[in-house]
Amino acid sequence: MDSYSLLFALSITLVIIYWLLAAPSSSSKGLKIPGPPSHPIVGHTFQVPQLKTWRYFEKLSHEYGPIVKLKLAGDETVILSDAADAEELLGRRSHNYSSRPQLVYAGKYLSKNMRMVLLPYNERFKKYRAAFHQMLQPRAVSGYNQLEESESLRLLADVSSKPDDLVNNCDRFGASLVFNLCYGATLNDDGKDLTAVQEIVENFIHDTYPGAHLVDTLPFLDRLPDFLAPWRAEAKQKFAKDSQTYTRLINEVKSRMDANVGLECFSARLYDQQEKMNLSNEELAYLVGVAFEAGTETTASSILWFLMAMVLYPETLRRAHQELDSICDAKTIPGFVHMEQLPYCFALVKEVMRWAPAAPGGFPHTSDGDDVYKGYFIRKGTMVIPCIWSMHRNEAQYPNAYKFDPERFLTPEMREGEELNESELTQGHYGFGFGRRKCPGQYLAAKSAWIAMVRLLWAFNIEPAKDASGNTIKVDPDDCTSGITSRPANFLVKLIPRSEQHQETIASGLTQGR
Numbered sequence: 001m002d003s004y005s006l007l008f009a010l011s012i013t014l015v016i017i018y019w020l021l022a023a024p025s026s027s028s029k030g031l032k033i034p035g036p037p038s039h040p041i042v043g044h045t046f047q048v049p050q051l052k053t054w055r056y057f058e059k060l061s062h063e064y065g066p067i068v069k070l071k072l073a074g075d076e077t078v079i080l081s082d083a084a085d086a087e088e089l090l091g092r093r094s095h096n097y098s099s100r101p102q103l104v105y106a107g108k109y110l111s112k113n114m115r116m117v118l119l120p121y122n123e124r125f126k127k128y129r130a131a132f133h134q135m136l137q138p139r140a141v142s143g144y145n146q147l148e149e150s151e152s153l154r155l156l157a158d159v160s161s162k163p164d165d166l167v168n169n170c171d172r173f174g175a176s177l178v179f180n181l182c183y184g185a186t187l188n189d190d191g192k193d194l195t196a197v198q199e200i201v202e203n204f205i206h207d208t209y210p211g212a213h214l215v216d217t218l219p220f221l222d223r224l225p226d227f228l229a230p231w232r233a234e235a236k237q238k239f240a241k242d243s244q245t246y247t248r249l250i251n252e253v254k255s256r257m258d259a260n261v262g263l264e265c266f267s268a269r270l271y272d273q274q275e276k277m278n279l280s281n282e283e284l285a286y287l288v289g290v291a292f293e294a295g296t297e298t299t300a301s302s303i304l305w306f307l308m309a310m311v312l313y314p315e316t317l318r319r320a321h322q323e324l325d326s327i328c329d330a331k332t333i334p335g336f337v338h339m340e341q342l343p344y345c346f347a348l349v350k351e352v353m354r355w356a357p358a359a360p361g362g363f364p365h366t367s368d369g370d371d372v373y374k375g376y377f378i379r380k381g382t383m384v385i386p387c388i389w390s391m392h393r394n395e396a397q398y399p400n401a402y403k404f405d406p407e408r409f410l411t412p413e414m415r416e417g418e419e420l421n422e423s424e425l426t427q428g429h430y431g432f433g434f435g436r437r438k439c440p441g442q443y444l445a446a447k448s449a450w451i452a453m454v455r456l457l458w459a460f461n462i463e464p465a466k467d468a469s470g471n472t473i474k475v476d477p478d479d480c481t482s483g484i485t486s487r488p489a490n491f492l493v494k495l496i497p498r499s500e501q502h503q504e505t506i507a508s509g510l511t512q513g514r
Ligand code: HEM
Pocket: 116, 117, 118, 129, 132, 178, 290, 291, 292, 294, 295, 296, 298, 299, 302, 357, 358, 359, 362, 363, 364, 431, 432, 433, 434, 435, 436, 437, 438, 439, 440, 441, 442, 444, 445, 446, 449
């Protein structure tokens, strides 16, 4: 038997002993939360599919109701599929539900407990969150209009010149905007920094996936000595590599600051407050790095979902074009000043975030104390997962929920040009999560999505791609990636400039640095 098989056999034996001796017995303190039958030893651990878990959660909600309990390797897990329950528990009772499950591999070793997204609700978390708030609160975000407009213009130019490189073009847009805000510089064209952060995000998504590392299912395996725990050295090695990237980036900022280049960016602001905030250089590097990684993948995914919706629902594309053409001719690139005049486009952007949330499975929260809700007992340490996908498919709240239909968000007030402001983009759907862990980048993300989508609509016809024989290639929204975030996979689409004048306007906008 090799050392991995031995370790596996040992782990199974230990989990059985743990389960029998240490796992909490079922509670008599409240009603039993419904859920599927489970195995007496491993619970539901092996029933939950690794891929597109949110679809399984949706199926459970149809069978057992909006609050479902699962037992995953001894841990109690509650899946919420109705937004009202999530708003009550994770929102109004957020004092109790704002922690995160503690991951040994990704939290302790891969992130040295410095990645905000994985931190429990502790003092370090509050300090990090306050720093994010400074940079990403609505008032600060309204100062980024010019940057968002110039980055989205660059997106149009990239799509025009490299139409077959769509995924990279969208990734670049998501990344370069956040990069600029974080490091006060333009993302290099050599792709080095983008590739580095993409690799970090890819590893992170893989390493946080349920079941990716046995030690996160059985945390006591962390007591094993290094020679029996080869994963520990692997995670530490990845940390060292990621840390090198993030440290290099903030060191570059520091050099520019030392050379008295007036810099306004997240890193510079943190350097100025480093002592007051009691941040080590490593912490500072990670704090900024996490903003860069969190903003890169999600924004690009939303744009790709938008393009897919336009292919699947050409009538909505036609209506958006009609609205845009009535406000902006081919010589006028739409900008934030036009937001109030474009209610249909506004509703369309919100519908993208509902129809295809970039983080469909939701991020798990953890309870810090026992609680009773609707008669159900929720034990301290329960992992509570708000399944955004199921919430967005709730027929009572969103009739005909599987259909992409911007009309559902088009209120009479909006038709009159009211309620068309940036913060409204984040309302009416749950794509940014809940309570004290709600996405701190939501205002920036929603505005970036708006400007990118509206400008792509203005500039291009969005059509299904064709194969070599001229047949339309089918587009399937179920063909998507699985992880904390999700985006279309194998998605081919054709973006065709709407006119030569549109192209000329983009080119002259670029030369004028608009
Ligand atoms: C379309 C784009 C985006 C989407 C859909 C999105 C969605 C989310 C969601 C669902 C969460 C988890 C909330 C919860 O736990 O309930 C989250 C957390 C987070 N997001 Fe975003 N996000 C986006 C863009 C951004 C951007 C641009 C940034 C930063 C510049 C950012 C930074 C973060 C951070 C740091 C967290 C962790 C917060 C915590 O654990 O307290 N996100 N996001």
